[in-house]
Amino acid sequence: MSLQHIEEPVILGDGRLGTDILRLARAASVRLLSRYGILIAFLALWQVSSSAGWVNAAVLPPIDMIVAALWKGLAGGTLLGDIAISLQRSGIAFVAAVVVAIPLGLFMGQVRSVETALDPILQVFRQTSALALYPVFILLLGLGEASKVFVIFWATLFPLLLNTISGVKEVDPKLLEMARVYGATRLTVFRRVVLPGAVPSIFVGLRLSATTALLLLIASEMIGANKGIGFQVMNAQYNFQIPLMFAAIVILAGLGLIANQALVSLQRRLCRWSQPIN
Amino acid sequence: MASTSGAEVSIRDLSKSFTLGGRPLQVLRTLNLDIRAGECLVIVGASGSGKTTLLRILAGLEAADNGGVAIDGKPVDGVGAERAVIFQEPRLLPWLTVLGNVAFGLEVRGIPRRQAEERARFYIALVGLAEFADAWPRQLSGGMAQRVGIARALTVQPEILLLDEPLGALDAMTKIGMQEELARIWSEENVTMVMVTHDLEEAIYLADRVLILPKEKGGAARLVDVDLPRPRDRSESRFVSYRQELLREFGLH
Numbered sequence: 001m002s003l004q005h006i007e008e009p010v011i012l013g014d015g016r017l018g019t020d021i022l023r024l025a026r027a028a029s030v031r032l033l034s035r036y037g038i039l040i041a042f043l044a045l046w047q048v049s050s051s052a053g054w055v056n057a058a059v060l061p062p063i064d065m066i067v068a069a070l071w072k073g074l075a076g077g078t079l080l081g082d083i084a085i086s087l088q089r090s091g092i093a094f095v096a097a098v099v100v101a102i103p104l105g106l107f108m109g110q111v112r113s114v115e116t117a118l119d120p121i122l123q124v125f126r127q128t129s130a131l132a133l134y135p136v137f138i139l140l141l142g143l144g145e146a147s148k149v150f151v152i153f154w155a156t157l158f159p160l161l162l163n164t165i166s167g168v169k170e171v172d173p174k175l176l177e178m179a180r181v182y183g184a185t186r187l188t189v190f191r192r193v194v195l196p197g198a199v200p201s202i203f204v205g206l207r208l209s210a211t212t213a214l215l216l217l218i219a220s221e222m223i224g225a226n227k228g229i230g231f232q233v234m235n236a237q238y239n240f241q242i243p244l245m246f247a248a249i250v251i252l253a254g255l256g257l258i259a260n261q262a263l264v265s266l267q268r269r270l271c272r273w274s275q276p277i278n
Numbered sequence: 279m280a281s282t283s284g285a286e287v288s289i290r291d292l293s294k295s296f297t298l299g300g301r302p303l304q305v306l307r308t309l310n311l312d313i314r315a316g317e318c319l320v321i322v323g324a325s326g327s328g329k330t331t332l333l334r335i336l337a338g339l340e341a342a343d344n345g346g347v348a349i350d351g352k353p354v355d356g357v358g359a360e361r362a363v364i365f366q367e368p369r370l371l372p373w374l375t376v377l378g379n380v381a382f383g384l385e386v387r388g389i390p391r392r393q394a395e396e397r398a399r400f401y402i403a404l405v406g407l408a409e410f411a412d413a414w415p416r417q418l419s420g421g422m423a424q425r426v427g428i429a430r431a432l433t434v435q436p437e438i439l440l441l442d443e444p445l446g447a448l449d450a451m452t453k454i455g456m457q458e459e460l461a462r463i464w465s466e467e468n469v470t471m472v473m474v475t476h477d478l479e480e481a482i483y484l485a486d487r488v489l490i491l492p493k494e495k496g497g498a499a500r501l502v503d504v505d506l507p508r509p510r511d512r513s514e515s516r517f518v519s520y521r522q523e524l525l526r527e528f529g530l531h
Contacts, residue, residue, distance in 0.1 A: 174365070174367060174369050175369055175371060177339065177369075178363075178365065178369040179382075179386065180339075180357060181337060181339065181357050181361075181362070181363045182357075182362075182382065182383040182386045182387070182434065183357060183358075183359055183386060183387055184386040188386055192371070192382070192385075192386070193371065196371070196373040197373075199373075271373070272414075273372050273373040273374070273375075273414045273415075273416070274372065274373075274416075
């Protein structure tokens, strides 16, 4: 008879509020340190070794210079335009992949003959690096937006498609039989059992795809672009604006973290029934 | 909220075989049996005797090779609204709360959610889980989860309740409590109950009649009337002698 208690209750004592607050503050800082301690130490080491001259500050500029460049780029607006165009490219590709891969994956997972027929070609496509195909896409679609969006779309399609298919296929057949016993139609079984059962796996695919989208975004923007974060990384390096280059890299890391966090939150909301993720 | 008085089931010349390792394996041989409306029939038999197969045929999940089953005179073809199955595993949908799971059977049949949940709450209370209506399946113990499965089956108010070793996975203490609960539910709901078990004591505790399926080729199925007052007392001498009688059937004593 066990209802799980996920969080321990914090009990405030009687009258000794001052010490309680101190204790809570200490507990909070311990938690913060155990989670972010190594990250903070890494940044501190970078800052010290760069400003003390242990490493070449021209190649690894101190953190404060990178932050300053980041601030200047954002406040001045130069980087905002890059962020906007990059988000547009990866966003369109990601949404297109979602619109294609999820319905197709749900269908393929349900109908064995379709999956059998499509699986070999999917495996071949999946194993062919999207980066290797980028020149082909450029030949077909030109050096503009279309080829960039398409290469990102191509690379994000497969993790999502394959995870959706396996999510559908791995739904417990005993649950399907249970639904059948209650007279559920095929459509009801799909809506009430298959779909919710596949959601966690679909989210694994979404998170993989989001990461892949950013990866391919940068690669595509390094070739034949004149705007975008990936372009900015290359461009700043050519012009030896190293702090600006790092600022662009920081933005990329930030976008990745935000995208992942957004998907994790969405999954938590949709899958309150499952174990907490991570 | 008691349902009807249960349906009667007639089984005629029922045969079923499987192919196992390329060889046909006969599990049911021209079985004939009438299950009375409202009775509790418990099926026992060694493993491989086809008891679960018989239950699955009654449920409409499997088809017989020969012969057939009729419920209140109507031949069985596939699953039907007058039957509900309780499986060995609770088979709860992890993304629905206890309430959602219990209401599932009704909702699938197109009953509006409010109405379905109202009736579900009644049966959740009947199995003693009123406080846990909003809990998730992963938060439940094995016994609680199986009770949810039982409530889900009762909520559709079947005339025939089919139970496939429903308590097989529970620990001994929980099991005894659940047997008492099943006996109470059966007496309150007036449903025809057909249950498969490998626990002879459970069979005698619950059954009006025990059907013993033969394992060996050419053996005949046998019925034992359990003529004991309810609620039954496991330590009573007649209970014990029924137990010995069944054990003898299996060549154990």
